[in-house]
Amino acid sequence: MTQSTSQHTPLKNIPKFAPQVSVPATYMRGGTSKGTFFKLSDLPERCQVAGKARDNFLLRVIGSPDPYGKQIDGLGNGSSSTSKTVILSKAEQADHDVNYLFGQVNIAKPMIDWAGNCGNLTAAVGACAINMGLVDADKIASSIDKDADSGICEVRIWQENISKTIIAHVPFYLDEQGKVQVQETGDFELDGVTFPAAEVKIEFIDPVDSSSDMFPTNNLIDDFDVSGCGLNTDSIKATFISAGIPTIFMKAEDLGFTGTELQGDINSDSELLAKLEKIRAKGGVAMGLFKDVSEAQASQHIPKIAWVARAQSYSASSGKAVEAAHIDLVVRAMSMGQLHHAMMGTAAVAIAAAATTQGTLVNEAAGGGELGEVRFGHPSGTLLVGGKTEQVDGRWQAKKVSMSRSARRIMVGEVFVPADAF
Numbered sequence: 001m002t003q004s005t006s007q008h009t010p011l012k013n014i015p016k017f018a019p020q021v022s023v024p025a026t027y028m029r030g031g032t033s034k035g036t037f038f039k040l041s042d043l044p045e046r047c048q049v050a051g052k053a054r055d056n057f058l059l060r061v062i063g064s065p066d067p068y069g070k071q072i073d074g075l076g077n078g079s080s081s082t083s084k085t086v087i088l089s090k091a092e093q094a095d096h097d098v099n100y101l102f103g104q105v106n107i108a109k110p111m112i113d114w115a116g117n118c119g120n121l122t123a124a125v126g127a128c129a130i131n132m133g134l135v136d137a138d139k140i141a142s143s144i145d146k147d148a149d150s151g152i153c154e155v156r157i158w159q160e161n162i163s164k165t166i167i168a169h170v171p172f173y174l175d176e177q178g179k180v181q182v183q184e185t186g187d188f189e190l191d192g193v194t195f196p197a198a199e200v201k202i203e204f205i206d207p208v209d210s211s212s213d214m215f216p217t218n219n220l221i222d223d224f225d226v227s228g229c230g231l232n233t234d235s236i237k238a239t240f241i242s243a244g245i246p247t248i249f250m251k252a253e254d255l256g257f258t259g260t261e262l263q264g265d266i267n268s269d270s271e272l273l274a275k276l277e278k279i280r281a282k283g284g285v286a287m288g289l290f291k292d293v294s295e296a297q298a299s300q301h302i303p304k305i306a307w308v309a310r311a312q313s314y315s316a317s318s319g320k321a322v323e324a325a326h327i328d329l330v331v332r333a334m335s336m337g338q339l340h341h342a343m344m345g346t347a348a349v350a351i352a353a354a355a356t357t358q359g360t361l362v363n364e365a366a367g368g369g370e371l372g373e374v375r376f377g378h379p380s381g382t383l384l385v386g387g388k389t390e391q392v393d394g395r396w397q398a399k400k401v402s403m404s405r406s407a408r409r410i411m412v413g414e415v416f417v418p419a420d421a422f
Contacts, residue, residue: 018420025061026128027075027411031120032192032342032380035084036061036075036415037128040099043087047422055103055112057422058085061415062105069107075415076105080336083107084118088125090134096158096165097139098129104301104336113301116245117159119345123200123405126155126168127182131409140172140180149174150183169201184408191316191381192342197406204349204401207243214243214389214396216287220359224250226282230275231255239361240287243398244349246303248283249361252332255279259309259330262317262379266332266339276334280305304347306333308365316381317341329355329365330377342380345405351376352387353398 021044026037040048047054059065062083063074076083087101102121104113129135135155143151150173157166171183186198208214217240224238236254241247252259255276266272281296284303290296308331311324333340333347343351354362355374366374373386387401 018418020416021419022414022416025413025415026131026409028121028124028128028407028409029193030118030122030124030407031190031345031405032081033084033118033120033345034077034082034410035086035118035121035124037086037088037124039132039134040087040089044422050114053422056110057417058103058112059105059110060417060421061085064105065108065110067108071107076107078107079341080104080107080338081120081341083336084121085112086118086121086125086128088129088132088134091156091158093158096156097136098125098134098155098157099160100125100157100166101160106300106336111298111300113299114161115299116301117162117164117346119202119204119244119347119349120405122157122159122166122202122345123168124407125157125166126153126170126200127184127407127409129155129157130170130172130180130182131412137180143172144174164207165205167203167205169203171198171200186406188404188406190404190406191320191378191383193406197408199404200407201404202345202402204244204398206397206399207349207353207401208396208398212242212395214241214353214357214398216240216242216246220357221361222286224248224283224286226279229278229282231279237361238283238286239354240283241350241354241360242287243353244401245301245344245346246284246287246289247333247347247350247354248280248287248303248305249350249354250279250305250307251361251365252307252309252330255307257307257309257332258312259307259332260312260314260377261332261339263339263341266334273337276305277337280334300336304333304335304344304350306331306347306351308362310365310367311377314377316377317379318381320381322377322382326375327377327382328367328371328374329362331362332379339379343376343378343383345403348383348385348403349398349401352385352401352403353389355385356387357389357396 063071188199
């Protein structure tokens with residue numbers, strides 16, 4: 001009689017699957033962008049330092065690279081305005097509250113650009129930092145108007161990508177339990193955002209290094225070599241500026257545009273997009289950002305290209321009428337190879353700095369002369385920006401640029417990422 005055994009024969013060819021790892025995250029709108037925000041200490045330990053593991057983790061969170069261009073398997077939304085990540089931590093810099101690190105995630109390629117800032121998401125950093133407990137409670141308490149049980153907290157942000165100070169004026173109130181709550185709803189309207197919210201005033205302090213020139217070619221207007229780019233001429237006028245983000249401003253008419261283009265006019269034309277990318281690459285070389293145009297492929301975030309024209313009436317993407325009498329100029333800008341649906345916050349800094357410097361193409365488009373602020377038209381509507389520029393030891397410097405944005409939490413919870421993704 002054979003003895004039965006309870007021992008099971010090992011099953012072969014059973015696939016082993018990686019578990020999912022959950023990480024606390026906040027999904028926020030800031031200005032006309034959206035992004036996934038993390039507290040540095042909440043990230044998996046190997047992702048708390050810069051490197052391949054962090055990049056791979058964030059790529060998987062957003063859903064990149066995606067050859068379909070939709071980022072269906074992540075929190076991105078197939079747009080440069082929503083393919084963004086932010087890491088916040090307690091500031092180590094003196095007289096600052098929070099450290100802000102931004103990553104622009106490429107949609108189709110396994111690449112994150114850490115070279116610049118996102119001006120739109122900057123509007124959400126102060127609020128998110130307060131909600132994450134990164135701003136000292138004593139500082140918030142000292143900002144309270146005792147008669148109103150509310151106040152404005154001046155959150156000093158250290159922008160790690162570009163090593164600059166940004167100040168966010170974040171409204172807050174005390175709830176019935178006496179707990180601090182960031183005010184997110186309100187009546188401030190921002191073109192490019194459907195619903196009104198609370199206004200957040202942003203100040204970009206000294207957005208240009210004191211040791212460098214805001215105009216890297218030392219000229220307010222240059223003759224820009226665009227030979228081989230598919231234009232009807234080999235040279236056009238351009239203003240190259242490094243304020244907020246390196247940007248190349250050109251006249252709309254020199255590119256065959258009017259300055260009132262909407263996304264559908266640009267983004268569906270692959271031949272036109274290729275032409276604009278060649279111009280961007282050549283501009284990067286002219287600004288000293290690249291040694292060769294081939295390097296532009298690895299730097300999609302900078303420089304930006306934009307075109308300007310005199311104020312004119314047009315219909316915004318929402319159908320809203322923008323009247324020439326209510327704006328100073330029109331501006332259109334490219335972001336990650338696509339015409340932006342509104343205006344990048346960092347490009348708005350560049351617009352403000354260039355517009356308030358007499359003699360640039362942007363200043364001329366706005367009517368010329370001494371300007372302290374301008375309202376420009378963009379695809380979704382208008383935006384008012386202010387700036388102060390001056391020459392110091394022969395170099396142009398932007399001392400401060402300001403604008404108003406809004407921000408709102410959309411989701412707070414956990415994001416899940418396959419453990420073998422990073």
